[in-house]
Amino acid sequence: MNEKKITLSEDEIPENWYNIVADMPNKPLPPLHPGTKEPIGPEALAPLFPMELIKQEVSQDKWIAIPDEVREVYKMWRPTPLFRASNLEKLLDTPAKIYYKYEGVSPAGSHKPNTAVPQAYYNKMEGVKKITTETGAGQWGSALSFACQHFGIDLEVYMVKISYEQKPYRKLLMNTWGADVYASPTDKTDSGRKILAGDPNSPGSLGIAISEAVERAAKDEGINYALGSVLNHVLLHQTVIGLESLKQMEKAGDYPDVVIAPFGGGSNFAGIAFPFLQHKLTENRNVRCIAVEPASCPKLTQGEFRYDFGDTVGLTPLLPMYTLGHNFVPAAIHAGGLRYHGAGVIVSQLLKDKLIEAVAVQQLECFAAGVKFANAEGILPAPEATHGIAQVIREAEEAKKEGKERTILFNLCGHGYFDMSAYQDYFEGKLQDHHLTYDELHSGLKDLDTPTI
Amino acid sequence: MNEKKITLSEDEIPENWYNIVADMPNKPLPPLHPGTKEPIGPEALAPLFPMELIKQEVSQDKWIAIPDEVREVYKMWRPTPLFRASNLEKLLDTPAKIYYKYEGVSPAGSHKPNTAVPQAYYNKMEGVKKITTETGAGQWGSALSFACQHFGIDLEVYMVKISYEQKPYRKLLMNTWGADVYASPTDKTDSGRKILAGDPNSPGSLGIAISEAVERAAKDEGINYALGSVLNHVLLHQTVIGLESLKQMEKAGDYPDVVIAPFGGGSNFAGIAFPFLQHKLTENRNVRCIAVEPASCPKLTQGEFRYDFGDTVGLTPLLPMYTLGHNFVPAAIHAGGLRYHGAGVIVSQLLKDKLIEAVAVQQLECFAAGVKFANAEGILPAPEATHGIAQVIREAEEAKKEGKERTILFNLCGHGYFDMSAYQDYFEGKLQDHHLTYDELHSGLKDLDTPTI
Numbered sequence: 001m002n003e004k005k006i007t008l009s010e011d012e013i014p015e016n017w018y019n020i021v022a023d024m025p026n027k028p029l030p031p032l033h034p035g036t037k038e039p040i041g042p043e044a045l046a047p048l049f050p051m052e053l054i055k056q057e058v059s060q061d062k063w064i065a066i067p068d069e070v071r072e073v074y075k076m077w078r079p080t081p082l083f084r085a086s087n088l089e090k091l092l093d094t095p096a097k098i099y100y101k102y103e104g105v106s107p108a109g110s111h112k113p114n115t116a117v118p119q120a121y122y123n124k125m126e127g128v129k130k131i132t133t134e135t136g137a138g139q140w141g142s143a144l145s146f147a148c149q150h151f152g153i154d155l156e157v158y159m160v161k162i163s164y165e166q167k168p169y170r171k172l173l174m175n176t177w178g179a180d181v182y183a184s185p186t187d188k189t190d191s192g193r194k195i196l197a198g199d200p201n202s203p204g205s206l207g208i209a210i211s212e213a214v215e216r217a218a219k220d221e222g223i224n225y226a227l228g229s230v231l232n233h234v235l236l237h238q239t240v241i242g243l244e245s246l247k248q249m250e251k252a253g254d255y256p257d258v259v260i261a262p263f264g265g266g267s268n269f270a271g272i273a274f275p276f277l278q279h280k281l282t283e284n285r286n287v288r289c290i291a292v293e294p295a296s297c298p299k300l301t302q303g304e305f306r307y308d309f310g311d312t313v314g315l316t317p318l319l320p321m322y323t324l325g326h327n328f329v330p331a332a333i334h335a336g337g338l339r340y341h342g343a344g345v346i347v348s349q350l351l352k353d354k355l356i357e358a359v360a361v362q363q364l365e366c367f368a369a370g371v372k373f374a375n376a377e378g379i380l381p382a383p384e385a386t387h388g389i390a391q392v393i394r395e396a397e398e399a400k401k402e403g404k405e406r407t408i409l410f411n412l413c414g415h416g417y418f419d420m421s422a423y424q425d426y427f428e429g430k431l432q433d434h435h436l437t438y439d440e441l442h443s444g445l446k447d448l449d450t451p452t453i
Numbered sequence: 454m455n456e457k458k459i460t461l462s463e464d465e466i467p468e469n470w471y472n473i474v475a476d477m478p479n480k481p482l483p484p485l486h487p488g489t490k491e492p493i494g495p496e497a498l499a500p501l502f503p504m505e506l507i508k509q510e511v512s513q514d515k516w517i518a519i520p521d522e523v524r525e526v527y528k529m530w531r532p533t534p535l536f537r538a539s540n541l542e543k544l545l546d547t548p549a550k551i552y553y554k555y556e557g558v559s560p561a562g563s564h565k566p567n568t569a570v571p572q573a574y575y576n577k578m579e580g581v582k583k584i585t586t587e588t589g590a591g592q593w594g595s596a597l598s599f600a601c602q603h604f605g606i607d608l609e610v611y612m613v614k615i616s617y618e619q620k621p622y623r624k625l626l627m628n629t630w631g632a633d634v635y636a637s638p639t640d641k642t643d644s645g646r647k648i649l650a651g652d653p654n655s656p657g658s659l660g661i662a663i664s665e666a667v668e669r670a671a672k673d674e675g676i677n678y679a680l681g682s683v684l685n686h687v688l689l690h691q692t693v694i695g696l697e698s699l700k701q702m703e704k705a706g707d708y709p710d711v712v713i714a715p716f717g718g719g720s721n722f723a724g725i726a727f728p729f730l731q732h733k734l735t736e737n738r739n740v741r742c743i744a745v746e747p748a749s750c751p752k753l754t755q756g757e758f759r760y761d762f763g764d765t766v767g768l769t770p771l772l773p774m775y776t777l778g779h780n781f782v783p784a785a786i787h788a789g790g791l792r793y794h795g796a797g798v799i800v801s802q803l804l805k806d807k808l809i810e811a812v813a814v815q816q817l818e819c820f821a822a823g824v825k826f827a828n829a830e831g832i833l834p835a836p837e838a839t840h841g842i843a844q845v846i847r848e849a850e851e852a853k854k855e856g857k858e859r860t861i862l863f864n865l866c867g868h869g870y871f872d873m874s875a876y877q878d879y880f881e882g883k884l885q886d887h888h889l890t891y892d893e894l895h896s897g898l899k900d901l902d903t904p905t906i
Binding site for chain 1: 456457458460462463525528529530536540558560562599602603621622625626628629630631824827828830831832833870871873874876877880
């Protein structure tokens with residue numbers, strides 16, 4: 001009998017995170033002050049983040065030690081299994097070998113706790129009693145709720161109002177882990193009130209929720225802020241995924257030709273891809289890393305590489321990124337975690353330097369891929385994860401056409417048990433693809449006055 | 454660093470199931486024909502089950518080989534992890550050592566696929582194209598949907614109407630895996646029509662749904678029936694849980710003083726307890742095995758040991774069991790999987806012979822235990838599973854009072870991600886305990902005319 005899954009023991013949980021900045025040929029450009037538009041140093045981030053995370057944010061060290069206390073919590077679900085998708089291979093009748101790393105075994109059901117835990121830990125170490133954050137579909141909010149609960153920190157979550165209403169169970173999961181959850185925009189912040197004044201029925205957006213959470217933390221010395229993607233330290237923490245996968249692929253006696261992951265802000269993609277990309281950067285090894293974004297929010301494939309804000313109101317530093325403009329409003333697709341106007345700084349630079357690839361996929365193809373996967377492999381993927389699977393199937397079919405083997409690895413970043421309403425809509429034929437018009441695509445870019453690069 | 458979880462490799466998946474009948478001092482009494490009330494032989498089951506399962510149902514062999522094809526599918530989630538509940542121990546400040554086997558990592562999120570897979574497999578081997586079954590909360594229905602999908606068998610699920618309406622996502626999961634799901638009672642069967650004639654708004658019950666599924670299979674030669682608990686072969690298949698746990702406890706250098714599991718029909722309890730109970734039966738080893746039932750459906754602690762039907766209408770053979778009477782209607786508690794009037798034959802005999810223990814717990818204590826567990830260990834347990842946890846906490850507190858170590862093992866049979874509405878009701882204070890009146894308790898027994906023992 002062949003091995004279906006390759007597992008690791010707890011002492012094989014990585015001891016260091018991998019910081020790809022050390023190996024990048026072109027380092028990321030510095031962030032700029034939102035007002036003066038001058039480069040800022042790490043100290044500008046101090047009102048929001050604990051010093052250890054700020055150091056990681058600007059570090060150029062290749063390896064950063066994972067604290068024992070964090071590895072201890074990782075053990076609750078790590079190392080995660082790497083599966084051979086043998087049933088999917090059969091179903092597709094492809095010569096491709098398909099592997100997937102499954103992050104859905106974590107308490108919150110996705111890869112997000114990988115960074116939520118160290119973020120809560122470093123805040124705890126520096127005496128922080130309360131954190132604010134935003135969440136879209138709720139994956140990040142529930143991961144941070146779990147982590148804050150573990151370390152005894154209070155958490156305030158600004159949840160995009162439309163998700164708050166559509167996903168009461170995600171909210172309830174956060175409550176179970178002790179977090180306070182508010183439907184954003186709220187009347188608790190200037191940012192929220194400003195949006196509500198313009199549109200009392202605003203359904204909210206990730207950008208607005210970030211503005212609210214950042215404002216709250218910036219105005220109160222005792223409160224810090226935490227972000228679930230985009231930033232360098234977040235991507236760093238997620239590299240445990242790829243580092244474990246490296247060992248597991250080695251155990252399987254294999255190495256991927258292609259590494260695939262869905263793309264929202266970059267942490268999911270970075271998590272699995274960077275440890276492999278390392279070999280491309282340092283040994284010129286031929287490995288393709290593909291970020292898959294929704295066609296309705298195509299910052300990587302159709303955005304502009306320039307400075308932009310991370311939030312809607314313009315409170316965050318300006319970051320050099322692929323962006324559709326911080327005022328871009330993505331269509332209400334079910335992959336809430338991918339509805340973000342920008343991309344992380346590191347991933348943006350790598351794409352600019354053509355070291356990684358990006359593709360955009362429509363949601364009907366994604367859901368069809370998700371159902372195919374559930375039938376073959378038994379796991380119902382989160383809507384975000386189906387984007388990766390859609391591209392995996394494209395690659396597997398291409399391999400079939402060519403009649404050549406191809407080894408594919410992808411990150412199954414989470415299960416879809418809290419997203420059943422999305423599948424219901426899909427089965428009932430209520431979903432459609434969203435083809436952006438020229439005007440829609442440029443809605444956020446045309447009046448953008450942030451610095452170009 | 455201590456190990457948080459003890460894992461096994463795929464080649465440590467058991468090669469045999471353990472059949473406790475071989476070691477029982479008093480073998481179970483024979484089933485009786487529902488009409489003649491005479492003992493029946495295995496051939497009477499042939500219209501419903503494939504011959505291999507019937508052989509297992511009556512086997513006295515101690516070990517029954519697990520087919521390679523079944524072990525191959527088990528690898529999709531087995532071996533499951535055994536966790537040390539170190540955070541819960543800290544929270545309870547107890548000298549007890551607490552371990553839990555986590556079955557929620559299966560595709561359907563519970564222990565049910567352990568038997569769904571071999572049942573579908575044996576049907577497939579004997580050329581069966583279609584199976585019927587019933588489901589309450591939906592754990593069993595979704596497990597069998599997954600298994601039938603894997604082996605290419607059509608599945609018709611009779612889902613208790615009130616659950617069908619309250620748990621649309623469980624239904625959707627079954628649909629995703631290709632099953633047809635009907636709200637029972639239906640007008641597709643005589644049994645269903647009979648119930649609807651008496652009460653057009655009947656919310657249904659597990660007993661009624663079994664009647665419908667059995668009738669459908671009995672009347673059509675091409676269709677077989679499958680049951681998710683109670684029967685000997687179902688309990689047999691679940692022993693993979695305990696057999697793996699044995700190896701894992703050995704790796705941890707420990708052995709349980711107490712083994713605990715929730716009790717519906719018996720498969721969950723049997724699964725984890727029988728391989729340990731084996732040592733009590735054959736080596737006189739001192740291990741307490743405790744079945745935990747809901748106080749609102751207390752067949753083990755307050756039922757009668759006598760012959761009774763497995764279904765409401767009276768189509769199944771009469772089985773010697775602890776029962777509240779096949780007409781007993783349990784209160785609408787959220788642990789749908791435990792709302793069954795009877796207990797499996799083997800477990801009933803073991804309880805009669807005082808080889809196992811049983812306790813009944815009210816639901817508020819269970820949900821409080823579930824939330825405590827989620828906060829400590831990160832996993833939100835299914836309402837069924839919280840019954841086990843409530844008893845674990847009682848044992849741990851007793852150990853604390855005595856100031857003595859005690860090693861506790863329990864079966865965390867599934868996660869609660871499809872049961873969030875139950876937690877919502879709990880948090881909103883909508884749930885209450887249900888203290889059965891004398892009349893309620895005897896409602897199903899007082900006019901029962903099945904043979905006594």
